[in-house]
Each structure stands twice: as C-alpha cells, then as structure tokens.
Amino acid sequence: MILKKEAINSGDIVDLSVLKRLMRFVKPYNGRFYFLIFLTIALGLLAPLRPWVIQLTLDNYVALGDYQGMVRMILILIGLLIIQAVVQYLHTYLSGWIGQYVIRDIRIQLYNHLVRLRLKFFDKTPIGRLVTRTISDVETLADVFSQGLAAMVGDLLQLIFILIMMFATDWKLALISLSTLPILILSTYVFKEKIKVAFNDVRNAVSNLNSFVQEHISGMSVVQIFGSEKREYNKFEKINEDHKRANLRSVLYYSVYFPVAEIISAAGIGLLIWYGAKGAMNQVETGITLGSLIAFIMYIQMFFRPIRMIADRFNTLQLGIVSTSRIINLLDNDEHIPDEGEYRPQSIKGDVRFEKVWFAYNEGEYVLKDISFEVESGQTLALVGATGAGKSSIINLLTRFYDINRGGIFLDDINIKEYDLQSLRERIGVVLQDVFLYSNTIFYNITLGNPNITREQVYEAAEKVGARKFIERLPGGFDYNVMERGATLSVGQRQMISFVRAMVYNPSVIILDEATSSVDTETEELIQGAIDTMMKGRTSIVIAHRLSTIKKADKILVLEKGEIKERGSHDYLLSQNGIYTQLHKMQYKEIV
Incomplete structure (x- = not known):
C-alpha cells in the first residue's frame, strides 16, 4: 500500500506561526537559550576580527x-x-543540548497525546505514519537548533559584520570583492527551491516506507499464508525506489550547486587579487596596502562560505518547520475522549443501563x-447476532x-461521562478475542507494569483461571518472555x-468479547x-458465537443491524x- 502524499506547504521559506509554536517548547530553557543568542552574536563579531588584526600586524608592524610589535599582535591573534x-x-554544545532536551519534551508530550486519542483516530491513521511523527519528525527538530x-x-x-569591516577598510575593494x-545569490535561490522540493x-x-514496513511485518503471517511474498516485495521495491530517487535528486542538486558556488567565489577572489595587487604596487596613489589586500582575501573567503551554506541552513530550518507543522497538527488533533x-x-456495584443509545463510527x-x-x-448479559450487528x-x-x-x-445510575476515565476503566475488565501481548515477561503482560499488583495476586488469579500450571512449566515460569504479540505461545495460552x-x-x-471463540473445545472446557x-x-x-456457552445467561439480547430484535x-x-432459534438450529446442525 502506498500512502497518499501528504500536503506540504512550500510557499514561504519559514512559517513564522509554526516557528512561534516551536519556540514555546524552548521556554523552559530560556536562560540557556538567551545565552546561546549571546554566543551567536559573539561568534559573528569574533570572526571578522582576525583579518583586521592581521591587516594591522602587516601594515603597522611587519612593514x-x-x-616586538609583531610579536604582541601575534599573541593577540592567538588569544x-x-x-x-x-x-x-x-555554542555548538549548547545548541545541541537545547535541541535534545526540546525533542525529548516534544516526544513525551506527543506520546502522551497519542495514548489519549480515540480509537477512531487509529482506525483511519496508518501506524507507520505515527511512528514517523514520533521518531523521525521529532528527530529532525534537533537539527533546527544545531544546524x-x-x-x-x-x-x-x-x-553583516564582515560587510561593515570591508566597507570601513576600503569601499572600492569591497565592491570589487562583491x-x-x-550571481551567487541567484544560484543559491535556485538551489534552495530545488532542494526544498x-x-x-x-x-x-520515509513516511511511506515506515508505514509499509510496519504494516507488512505485523501482518507477515497473512503475506506468507497467501503466498504474497513476491507481490509485496515488488510493492516495497517501488516505494524504496521512490525513496532512492528522492534522495538522489537532493544529491544531484548538492553536487551541482557547491562546485558552481566555489567557482563564483573563486572568481570574486580572482578579481580582488587582480585589482588589489595592482593597487598595492601603487600604494601611494590607491591607498591599498598589502595588509588590506590579504585581509580582504580572508574577508571574502569568510563571506562566501556562509553564503554557500545558507541555502542548506534554510532547508534544514524549513525541514524542521515542516516536521514541526506535522507534529503540531497531531498535537492539535482533538479526537480524544473528553x-x-x-x-x-x-468500589461499584456494577449496575449497567443503556438508555436510547445511538452511535455511528461515521457521521x-x-x-x-435506539x-x-x-x-x-x-447478572450476566449475553449479546448474540451476526457479524456487524453491533455487539x-x-x-x-x-x-x-x-x-x-x-x-x-449509566453505571450504578451515574452517567459514565461523570466518571474519571481511568477510574471507569479500572472497574471494567475486558477479555478480547484477539489477545495482544507485549514482547516481555508473562508477569509484565498480566500486570502491565502496575507496581501495585504483587506476585501473590498474580499467582492467585492464575490459579483461579487454571493457567498457573502451564505458565510454571514454561522456561522461567512467570518470567518467561513471550516475544512480540505472544508469538511463542498457542492461541489458547494467550x-x-x-x-x-x-x-x-x-x-x-467483566466483558468477554468472543473470548473463547479462538480456543479449542478441550481448552474451552478447561477454562469454562x-x-x-x-x-x-x-x-x-x-459476546459469543457459541450459543452453548451462554445458556446460563440471565438475559440475552439478539442484535441485527444495530437494533435489538429479541x-x-x-x-x-x-x-x-x-432469530435466536434459527441461530441455535444452525449451530446444532454444525455440531451434529
């Protein structure tokens, strides 16, 4: 499956509203951030001072x-x-430090937001795309601060400081140098637009790759059962080819731009040396000294380097802004249960009441x-009906x-919306047909890491269910690692x-959602x-398809197309x- 390409804003270089939202995450580290600004200004000032000191040394002392004066100036230069x-x-360490702490905070906030979203959101959003948001997009933000x-x-x-120093030293040399x-600005702009796309x-x-790989590795059994390895390989090959081509386009633009930028800057230095050397030989008339010429060569090299890099900086920043925009869109998603x-x-008694309930997944x-x-x-309530009936x-x-x-x-005559959500769910136990187990120990999968549940409680619960014997026969017993999704256990054991x-x-x-439908008859009898x-x-x-398991139920509801028929x-x-009689007869015939 190839995902629909996400819309990317490719208009303005920087979306200031998104950048403003990003800076909110920096607020806890304002002190360090302001110090980083100070260091940034200091670096901008310090770099142009070196050519100036060298010029003074050559013109005022070496010439x-x-x-003695030359030695003093050299010591100043070394300092x-x-x-x-x-x-x-x-500057480098602090920018990286801020970046790492910010992405840590964003990732925590993003994950905390994800676990509170409605299941409806996950029904329509590929998991691989969410992985990209949480991992790759957040990681990109680190480069916003460091690069x-x-x-x-x-x-x-x-x-700015180099331009000031150049024009203050000799405006003619400055104009020749620049x-x-x-031409460099034009080529940089063209490069910026190409590399942005x-x-x-x-x-x-990357998002498509993550989604495809996650989905197909999770469903590998389906791929292999239906012999789809070759077809899925071909699909992956195409997605991977698209990824390669996109990367090669960026490599192509870099390989063209930087040599062109180098030639343009070299041409500027050549013009400077031609004009400056001729002026230095006639110093009295032109006022161009050997020191100023060498200083200008250093200035122009220092000036063209950030110009060459600035397009790359802009695109790093823009990538971060795009990632931030995606993350913010996810954080702003209000599809959560209030x-x-x-x-x-x-504690609660457990009285449950539905009153004229209407529900739609889609509007x-x-x-x-009703x-x-x-x-x-x-009491025990059983829900029966065909697939899609609404059970x-x-x-x-x-x-x-x-x-x-x-x-x-209503639960105990109190609307469930009035319950604290965690408190509500703690009092409702759910056993699903499709059991999900984490790649961890059996003990962890039972307690889900809850430190308030002791081993004695786990042993007691396992004893009641009849699972303790088979668990203790496994290597390590309750500390046995079941691997991802419980792959090392049978369906019945899971x-x-x-x-x-x-x-x-x-x-x-207690809610049992077809909890024994995937279990063989012997295992079903064991746990019944x-x-x-x-x-x-x-x-x-x-909820049960096997009507024999619900004979003792106090009430049975027969559902059909979302309505209670019996x-x-x-x-x-x-x-x-x-309807119930017909369902019973059909199952009886199957058994006979």
Missing part, C-alpha cells in the same frame, strides 16, 4: 620592521583564536439504533473507547493469560469453570421460534 574556539565549543536556526542567525550576523555576489519528497518517502469526569468511587451511518437495556449487579460496539461504548451520539449509558490479566485487576464488570468463578458476583457482558433467557428465546 615597518617592528619585531583571539582561543576565545573564538571556546565560544564555538560552547538550522542558531547556525543561520550566526551566519547572517557574520555576513561583484560576483548577485527534494527534501519534502524524501520525507514523504476526560472531564471527577467521580472516583472506591450518519448508525451502527447502534439501544436500551439493563443489567443488574451480578462489539456496545462494549466499546461502555468502556468509552468511543462516545455515543445520542442517549445515555487467551488464558488474558483471563489472568482481567482477574488480577479485580473488576466489578474458571470463567464461571470469575463471573460470580460480578456483572458480566458476554431479548430474554435462553429457554424463552428458543420458545419464540425467532
């Missing part, structure tokens, strides 16, 4: 044979070089229509993974660990008793000869 080296070190903003400001200050400057293409190519509730009960396309039901504390949507709404469009959902995870948090409401123990005394909402107990629904 007059003043050895100036040492000061410049120290300032340069501090972009501070370096560019320093270069501009240096240019005669090729318009190339860099934007590179960033898009967490304005303040109700944090120590106007309702997947739940849903109303009640589950009293300790999973109901539990997604109860846990506030999504918010309803109309109606109300499912049993998810039961332990739900049990150890001791929730008041544990499920009954887990559900005892708790409000339970069960409700009642297992025996009552069978007697009605309706």
Whole structure:
C-alpha cells in the first residue's frame, strides 16, 4: 500500500506561526537559550576580527620592521583564536543540548497525546505514519537548533559584520570583492527551491516506507499464508525506489550547486587579487596596502562560505518547520475522549443501563439504533447476532473507547461521562478475542507494569483461571518472555493469560468479547469453570458465537443491524421460534 502524499506547504521559506509554536517548547530553557543568542552574536563579531588584526600586524608592524610589535599582535591573534574556539565549543554544545532536551519534551508530550486519542483516530491513521511523527519528525527538530536556526542567525550576523569591516577598510575593494555576489545569490535561490522540493519528497518517502514496513511485518503471517511474498516485495521495491530517487535528486542538486558556488567565489577572489595587487604596487596613489589586500582575501573567503551554506541552513530550518507543522497538527488533533469526569468511587456495584443509545463510527451511518437495556449487579448479559450487528460496539461504548451520539449509558445510575476515565476503566475488565501481548515477561503482560499488583495476586488469579500450571512449566515460569504479540505461545495460552490479566485487576464488570471463540473445545472446557468463578458476583457482558456457552445467561439480547430484535433467557428465546432459534438450529446442525 502506498500512502497518499501528504500536503506540504512550500510557499514561504519559514512559517513564522509554526516557528512561534516551536519556540514555546524552548521556554523552559530560556536562560540557556538567551545565552546561546549571546554566543551567536559573539561568534559573528569574533570572526571578522582576525583579518583586521592581521591587516594591522602587516601594515603597522611587519612593514615597518617592528619585531616586538609583531610579536604582541601575534599573541593577540592567538588569544583571539582561543576565545573564538571556546565560544564555538560552547555554542555548538549548547545548541545541541537545547535541541535534545526540546525533542525529548516534544516526544513525551506527543506520546502522551497519542495514548489519549480515540480509537477512531487509529482506525483511519496508518501506524507507520505515527511512528514517523514520533521518531523521525521529532528527530529532525534537533537539527533546527544545531544546524538550522542558531547556525543561520550566526551566519547572517557574520555576513553583516564582515560587510561593515570591508566597507570601513576600503569601499572600492569591497565592491570589487562583491561583484560576483548577485550571481551567487541567484544560484543559491535556485538551489534552495530545488532542494526544498527534494527534501519534502524524501520525507514523504520515509513516511511511506515506515508505514509499509510496519504494516507488512505485523501482518507477515497473512503475506506468507497467501503466498504474497513476491507481490509485496515488488510493492516495497517501488516505494524504496521512490525513496532512492528522492534522495538522489537532493544529491544531484548538492553536487551541482557547491562546485558552481566555489567557482563564483573563486572568481570574486580572482578579481580582488587582480585589482588589489595592482593597487598595492601603487600604494601611494590607491591607498591599498598589502595588509588590506590579504585581509580582504580572508574577508571574502569568510563571506562566501556562509553564503554557500545558507541555502542548506534554510532547508534544514524549513525541514524542521515542516516536521514541526506535522507534529503540531497531531498535537492539535482533538479526537480524544473528553476526560472531564471527577467521580472516583472506591468500589461499584456494577449496575449497567443503556438508555436510547445511538452511535455511528461515521457521521450518519448508525451502527447502534435506539439501544436500551439493563443489567443488574451480578447478572450476566449475553449479546448474540451476526457479524456487524453491533455487539462489539456496545462494549466499546461502555468502556468509552468511543462516545455515543445520542442517549445515555449509566453505571450504578451515574452517567459514565461523570466518571474519571481511568477510574471507569479500572472497574471494567475486558477479555478480547484477539489477545495482544507485549514482547516481555508473562508477569509484565498480566500486570502491565502496575507496581501495585504483587506476585501473590498474580499467582492467585492464575490459579483461579487454571493457567498457573502451564505458565510454571514454561522456561522461567512467570518470567518467561513471550516475544512480540505472544508469538511463542498457542492461541489458547494467550487467551488464558488474558483471563489472568482481567482477574488480577479485580473488576466489578467483566466483558468477554468472543473470548473463547479462538480456543479449542478441550481448552474451552478447561477454562469454562474458571470463567464461571470469575463471573460470580460480578456483572458480566458476554459476546459469543457459541450459543452453548451462554445458556446460563440471565438475559440475552439478539442484535441485527444495530437494533435489538429479541431479548430474554435462553429457554424463552428458543420458545419464540425467532432469530435466536434459527441461530441455535444452525449451530446444532454444525455440531451434529
């Protein structure tokens, strides 16, 4: 899959509004940032002083044979070089230090924002693109401080001070030296525009690569099962080729620009030497001294170097601005569940009530229509129906993974929006059909790193579920590393660990979303008793395709196209000869 190319603003060199937002992240480090500005100004002043000191040395001491004076000036020059080296070190280190601390803060804020977004956002956003935002785009911001903003400001200050020194020394030599400057500025502008587009293409190519690789490595089993290795390889080869071409375009522009810029600056120095040497030989009439000529050669070399680099600085800065704009757009995304509730009960009974609930993932396309039901504390509610009937949507709404469009959902007669979101979810245990396990120990996957859960609690929960024996048989027992997504465990083992995870948090409401549909009959029988123990005394909402597992449910809701078509107990629904009866007959035939 090749992602749609993201829109990139390629108009202004720098988007000041985005730069202003970026500078907000620098605010905690204002003291160091102001010191960096001082160092930047100092560097701009120190660099033009060297040619001036050399000019004074040659004209006032060497030309007059003043050895002592020459030694003093050399010592001054050495001291100036040492000061410049120290300032340069501090400037480089401090700009990098600020950059690293800023990107650390941005990355933390960005990740904290991501984990609070609605699941709807992740449903429509490629994970690889989010990885690019969190890793690559944030990393680019470090260059804004170390190679972009501070370096560019320093270069501009240096240019200004050099121009002042040049015209103060000899305005004719200054004009001769700068005669090729318009050509260099024109070539620099053309280079800047070309490299800007190339860099934007590179960033898009990187984003596409990240998304493709992440998606296909995660789904490698599907690729191999359907023999799609060659087709996916060809797709990757094309994306990789686009990435290579974008990078080669930037390499081409660099390889053309820098030799051209070198020739233009060399031409300026050649004109300076031709005119200056002729003037120096007739010093009395022209006033051009050997010292001023050598100083001007140094000035012009110092002047053209930042001009050659400034296009690269601009593009580094612009790349940072583009990355900042993408990050800000993500941070400004308001697709999060509002967490304005303040109700944090120590415990709840577990009464659940839906009142005239309407819900749509996409505007106007309702997947739940006028849903109303009640589950009293300790009761079991079963949801059945065809795929897409709205069963999973109901539990997604109860846990506030999504918010309803109309109606109300109540837990212990209190609207769930009034609950603190974390407090609400801590009291609802969810066991999903597709179990996700982290590349970590079984103990971590059960506790999810919660330091308040002890090993004794984990052992007790595992014992109830019937998972302790198989876990302890693994190398390392509860410290066994299950690898990414639990690849080293069977489907049944992963499912049993998810039961332990739900049990150890001791929730008041248990949700089983087709929790045994991926488990073989023998394993299902093994954990069914544990499920009954887990559900005892708790409000339970069960989604199951196997109707045999919900015979004991207090209430059963039959859903069809987002509406409740039938409700009642297992025996009552069978007697009605309706949808539930047909589903039961179909499953009975399959079993027979």
